[in-house]
Amino acid sequence: MNQELQALEKNDTWELCELLKGKKARVHDHYLFTRTDSDDFLALLIYVDEVIITGNNSQAADKVKCALHDKFSIKDLGFMKYFLGLDVALSETSTLISQRKFILDVLKDTSTIAAKAVSMPLPKGLQLALDDGKLLTDPDKFGRFTGRLLYVNITRPDINYSVQHLSQFMAAPMNPHWDAALHLLRYLKSCPPKGLYFPVHSDLKLRAFCDAGWGSCVFSCKSLTGFCMFLGDALISWKTKKQNIVSKSSAEAEYRSMTATVIVQFPISLKCDNQAAIHIANDPVFHERTKNLDIDCHLVREQLQRGFILPSNVSSVQQLADVFTKPLLTASHHSLVSKLGLVDLPRDPT
Structure with missing residues (x-):
């Protein structure tokens, strides 16, 4: 798909039937293409062979899908519900994005799906050190796990501080670092559907x-x-x-x-x-x-x-950024997380 996209750009066939004329890649993301025409806005986000099309004109989006289908034979999956580990719930008033399924998969892969849930990402006052404990026999396991936590962080700002703290020990992870990572997983188990809330009107x-x-x-x-x-x-x-x-x-x-x-x-x-x-x-x-x-x-x-x-x-009590700089007491942590706008993704009735 990437080679085909490069060929499209080389042959300037993004101007297929004049539908995508004026569409250009973003400087910071070469796989995000946007087009603005008067009050109409259209965006295409591409990852390998998956494409998200969004905008404020459904007819323009339908025309783009037809043009792409003529070139690639695409399959229209309808409104987005799941994309690259992201669970998406759409309504007339908001969009909710979480990683419930991805988090549950991580819990299963690390055999912590049955572990006791905890209410905080890290214990209050925990400070891990570089030379604290015994080196892990499989350090790559810690690196892979931390990488998955970094991905979860894109919808879970409540674990941002914890992931940053754990990421410092990827070169030589030790047992206390692994224990702290498992503690973070047990926190995610307590609230896997939680995610970002984007209201339609703002x-x-x-x-x-x-x-x-x-x-x-x-x-x-x-x-x-x-x-x-x-x-x-x-x-x-x-x-x-x-x-x-x-x-x-x-x-x-x-x-x-x-x-x-x-x-x-x-x-x-x-x-x-x-x-x-x-x-x-x-x-x-x-x-x-x-x-x-x-x-x-x-x-x-x-x-x-x-x-x-x-x-x-x-005031420090209302400083939302406090959750990004240190482990907090349980009540303070949950109060600030709620003010960040994190909500629980509803279950799909189907």
């Missing part, structure tokens, strides 16, 4: 939350950046990442997390739970006290001056 305003775990890496003393971004009520982006250098204060760590969050040129509401970091962004007087910060960190202040972000303080 105000399309961007909101962002950022947080930092100052010096939370026990073997490097580096801080963790965590952020999440909403488009209206829909969670569209989240990340947990270890900062590149050691921050000398919590304000510096929080300011670096703000920098990592400023990734789009729109006026977004940026919620941070550290007043000092916000003052650094707002008040140039504070820069005299923060000369140790890299110049690129002041991207935050530049974006503030240009009117693309509006930093404001939020």
Whole structure:
């Protein structure tokens, strides 16, 4: 299929019957093709021999399917219910995406389908170390398992911190690391249908939350950046990442997390739970006290001056990005996860 697509592009036959004229591949995803014509929008996402067609004009989508069928003899499977491990539930008001089947398959493959479920991804306060315990006899097993967890992470932001923490030990995994991974699986067993909620109607305003775990890496003393971004009520982006250098204060760590969050040129509401970091962004007087910060960190202040972000303080209790930087108490974890918009995918009645 990939060779055929390349041939199509080479022969410019994407302009079949003028139906796909103007369609172009996205810069960051060469297998995503889009077309905008007045108020009509059409998108094709291609993976090997599977294609998703979506847009706001069903007649245009039908014409594209007919054109593709003439060229490839395709089979129309109707509305999407399952694609590459993703379970999809469509309604008139929303789209729900989870990985229930994929998670259950992982549980079966690791013989944990009958294990006792737990309420948290990792135990509160758990800090794994590089030299903690005995090396696994089959380290590749840990790598394969972590890779599958990374895939689950695309619809489960509630395990983002845990997966990031486990991924640091893939080179030389030890027994405590494997035990922590199994603990995470037992958490997924407690809520396999949970997934992302995308409402049909939204105000399309961007909101962002950022947080930092100052010096939370026990073997490097580096801080963790965590952020999440909403488009209206829909969670569209989240990340947990270890900062590149050691921050000398919590304000510096929080300011670096703000920098990592400023990734789009729109006026977004940026919620941070550290007043000092916000003052650094707002008040140039504070820069005299923060000369140790890299110049690129002041991207935050530049974006503030240009009117693309509006930093404001939020209490730690309401800081949604907190779930991306550390293990929390059970009540706090579930409260924040519910505010991220994760919901349970309904069972298919068929």
